[in-house]
Amino acid sequence: MLIIELEMQSDTPIYTQLVNQIIEGIASGRLKLGEPLPSVRSLASDIGVNLHTVNKAYTLLKQEGYIQVHRQRGVVVDPDGMPPVTEEFMAKQHSQLKPIVAEAICRGMDKQQLLDLVEQIHKGIAETDNEKENG
Amino acid sequence: MLIIELEMQSDTPIYTQLVNQIIEGIASGRLKLGEPLPSVRSLASDIGVNLHTVNKAYTLLKQEGYIQVHRQRGVVVDPDGMPPVTEEFMAKQHSQLKPIVAEAICRGMDKQQLLDLVEQIHKGIAETDNEKENG
Amino acid sequence: MLIIELEMQSDTPIYTQLVNQIIEGIASGRLKLGEPLPSVRSLASDIGVNLHTVNKAYTLLKQEGYIQVHRQRGVVVDPDGMPPVTEEFMAKQHSQLKPIVAEAICRGMDKQQLLDLVEQIHKGIAETDNEKENG
Amino acid sequence: MLIIELEMQSDTPIYTQLVNQIIEGIASGRLKLGEPLPSVRSLASDIGVNLHTVNKAYTLLKQEGYIQVHRQRGVVVDPDGMPPVTEEFMAKQHSQLKPIVAEAICRGMDKQQLLDLVEQIHKGIAETDNEKENG
DNA sequence: GTGGTCTAGACCACT
DNA sequence: GTGGTCTAGACCACC
Numbered sequence: 001m002l003i004i005e006l007e008m009q010s011d012t013p014i015y016t017q018l019v020n021q022i023i024e025g026i027a028s029g030r031l032k033l034g035e036p037l038p039s040v041r042s043l044a045s046d047i048g049v050n051l052h053t054v055n056k057a058y059t060l061l062k063q064e065g066y067i068q069v070h071r072q073r074g075v076v077v078d079p080d081g082m083p084p085v086t087e088e089f090m091a092k093q094h095s096q097l098k099p100i101v102a103e104a105i106c107r108g109m110d111k112q113q114l115l116d117l118v119e120q121i122h123k124g125i126a127e128t129d130n131e132k133e134n135g
Numbered sequence: 136m137l138i139i140e141l142e143m144q145s146d147t148p149i150y151t152q153l154v155n156q157i158i159e160g161i162a163s164g165r166l167k168l169g170e171p172l173p174s175v176r177s178l179a180s181d182i183g184v185n186l187h188t189v190n191k192a193y194t195l196l197k198q199e200g201y202i203q204v205h206r207q208r209g210v211v212v213d214p215d216g217m218p219p220v221t222e223e224f225m226a227k228q229h230s231q232l233k234p235i236v237a238e239a240i241c242r243g244m245d246k247q248q249l250l251d252l253v254e255q256i257h258k259g260i261a262e263t264d265n266e267k268e269n270g
Numbered sequence: 271m272l273i274i275e276l277e278m279q280s281d282t283p284i285y286t287q288l289v290n291q292i293i294e295g296i297a298s299g300r301l302k303l304g305e306p307l308p309s310v311r312s313l314a315s316d317i318g319v320n321l322h323t324v325n326k327a328y329t330l331l332k333q334e335g336y337i338q339v340h341r342q343r344g345v346v347v348d349p350d351g352m353p354p355v356t357e358e359f360m361a362k363q364h365s366q367l368k369p370i371v372a373e374a375i376c377r378g379m380d381k382q383q384l385l386d387l388v389e390q391i392h393k394g395i396a397e398t399d400n401e402k403e404n405g
Numbered sequence: 406m407l408i409i410e411l412e413m414q415s416d417t418p419i420y421t422q423l424v425n426q427i428i429e430g431i432a433s434g435r436l437k438l439g440e441p442l443p444s445v446r447s448l449a450s451d452i453g454v455n456l457h458t459v460n461k462a463y464t465l466l467k468q469e470g471y472i473q474v475h476r477q478r479g480v481v482v483d484p485d486g487m488p489p490v491t492e493e494f495m496a497k498q499h500s501q502l503k504p505i506v507a508e509a510i511c512r513g514m515d516k517q518q519l520l521d522l523v524e525q526i527h528k529g530i531a532e533t534d535n536e537k538e539n540g
Numbered sequence: 541g542t543g544g545t546c547t548a549g550a551c552c553a554c555t
Numbered sequence: 556g557t558g559g560t561c562t563a564g565a566c567c568a569c570c
Contacts, residue, residue, distance in 0.1 A: 009338040011544095013569060020234040027240035049342075050570050066241070082241045089242060093252060096235055099155040100228060101256045105162035106201070106217045107224060111257050117228060118253050121236045122246050146568095148545060174557065185547050190558080198333070203414040206555070207454075209557070281553095283560060290504040297510035309542060320562045325543080336511070341570070344542070352511045359512060363505060363522060369425040370501055371526045375432035376471070376487045377494060381527050387498060388523050391506045392516050416559095418554060455555050 018057035034079035153192035163260050169214035288327035304349035423462035439484035
C-alpha cells in the first residue's frame with residue numbers, strides 16, 4: 001500500500017497533493033500497472049479527509065488516464081499503461097517549469113546546478129523503479 | 136519596458152502571473168538591477184487589471200527581495216542584487232519540481248528528455264541575457 | 271477567546287493593531303499553541319472591520335510563522351512553535367528600539383528607569399502566562 | 406555637523422527618519438543644547454530630499470520641544486533643555502514598547518536578553534555623551 | 541462555510 | 556502623483 005502524507009497547512013489543495021502522491025507512487029514503481037487502489041471511502045477515512053476530496057483526486061487521475069474506475073473491480077492503476085507525452089502535456093510541463101527556472105536564474109543558480117537538482121529528484125523517484133525491474 | 140501577457144482565464148492567479156513574468160524579465164536581463172518598474176496604478180491600467188492585483192504582486196516581489204519600493208524613484212528592481220539561494224528556496228524548488236518530474240516519468244519521458252527540456256527552457260530565458268551582454 | 275480592542279482613530283493601521291494584539295495574546299499565554307483563531311469573516315464582523323483587513327493581518331502572521339491556515343481546523347496558532355530569534359529579527363528589534371531609547375535619553379530618563387519600564391511591560395504581558403501555568 | 410543617513414527604501418517615512426536621527430544626535434551629545442541646525446533649504450539639498458520633508462521633520466521636532474525655529478538665528482537645538490517626561494510620553498513609550506516586548510517573548514527571548522539588548526542600545530547611544538562630558 | 545482572488549472606489553500619508 | 560490603507564461586494568475553490 002502507498003503511504004500518503006498530507007500537509008494540511010500547505011497552500012497546495014489536498015486533492016492535488018493526493019494526485020501528486022499517487023502519480024509519484026506510479027512513477028516510483030511502488031504502484032504497478034493494474035494494481036488496485038483503496039476505495040474512495042476507505043482512503044478518505046484512512047487519511048482523515050472528506051469523501052469529496054478523494055473523489056476529486058480520483059476523478060482527475062481518471063480524466064488524465066492514470067487510473068480506471070470500475071463499478072466492481074474498484075479503482076486500479078490503468079493496466080493498459082500510462083497516458084502518452086502529448087503536445088498538451090509538453091506545453092503544461094513547459095509553463096510549469098518556466099517560472100521555476102527563471103527564479104533559479106535570478107538567484108544565481110547556474111544551469112548545471114539546476115540540471116543536477118532535476119537529476120537528483122529524478123533519481124530519488126526512479127530508484128524504487130529499479131527494484132520493480134528486478135523484483 | 137517589459138511586455139506583460141496575462142491569461143485572464145488561467146487558473147493561475149493574475150498576481151502570480153505578474154510575479155512570474157517580472158521574475159522572468161529579470162532572469163532574461165530585459166529588466167536590469169535598479170531599473171524602474173511602472174507604478175502600481177499605471178501598470179494596472181496598462182494591463183487592464185485592478186490596482187490591488189498589481190499591488191499584491193509587487194508586495195510579494197518586495198517580500199522575497201526582488202524589488203524595492205524606493206521613496207523617490209518609485210518601484211525598482213533591487214539594485215543590491217537578487218535574493219540568495221537559501222535552504223528554504225531549495226526546498227521550495229524541490230517540492231515544486233517533484234510532481235513535474237514524477238509525471239514526466241509516468242508518461243515515459245526518460246531522464247535525458249527531461250533534462251533537455253529544462254536546458255531548453257533555461258536557454259530560452261537566458262538568451263536575451265546574452266544579447267544584453269553583447270549589445 | 272482573545273478580546274481585541276482597536277483604536278480606529280490611531281495612526282497605527284488596524285491590521286497592525288490586530289497583528290500586535292494577537293502576538294501579545296500568544297506571548298501572554300491567552301492564546302496557546304495550536305489554539306484556533308476565529309475565521310476571517312467572523313472576526314471581521316465581531317470587531318466591525320472589513321474582511322480584507324483581518325485577512326491582511328492573518329496573512330502577515332502566517333508569513334512570519336505565528337499562525338497556520340489549516341485546511342480542516344481553520345486558522346490556528348502555529349502548533350509547531352513560534353518563529354526563532356533570527357539575526358533579521360534582532361536587527362528589526364534594534365532599529366525599532368533605537369529611537370525609543372534615544373528619546374528616553376533626551377528627556378532625561380536614566381538607564382535604570384528605562385530598564386524598569388521594559389521589565390514592567392514584560393511582567394504585564396507574562397503574568398497571564400504564569401496564571402496559565404498555575405491554573 | 407550631524408551625519409544623516411537615510412534609507413530611501415525603508416517603510417519608515419523620511420521625515421520620521423530625520424526626526425529620529427536628530428533626536429539620536431541630541432541624545433548622544435553630538436548635538437548640544439543651543440547648537441544650530443542647518444536651514445531647511447540647505448539640509449534638504451544636502452541629503453537630497455524635498456523641502457517639505459525637512460520642513461515636516463523640523464515642525465514635529467519643534468512641536469515636541471526639541472528645537473526652536475527663529476526667523477533670524479535659524480534652527481537651533483532648544484537651549485532651555487529637552488521636553489520633560491510627561492505622562493503622555495510615558496504612555497507613548499509604553500504602547501511602542503509593548504508589541505516589541507511581546508514579539509520578543511513569543512520568539513523565546515528571555516527577560517534578561519531583552520534587558521541586555523536595551524542596555525546595549527542605550528550604551529551605544531550614550532557613550533558619545535561621555536565624550537561630551539569630558540570635552 | 542472557509543479562505544483566496546478580484547474589482548471598484550475612496551481617503552490618506554508621503555514626496 | 557505615489558504607495559498604503561480601508562471598505563464593500565462579488566465569485567470561486569476547497570472541504
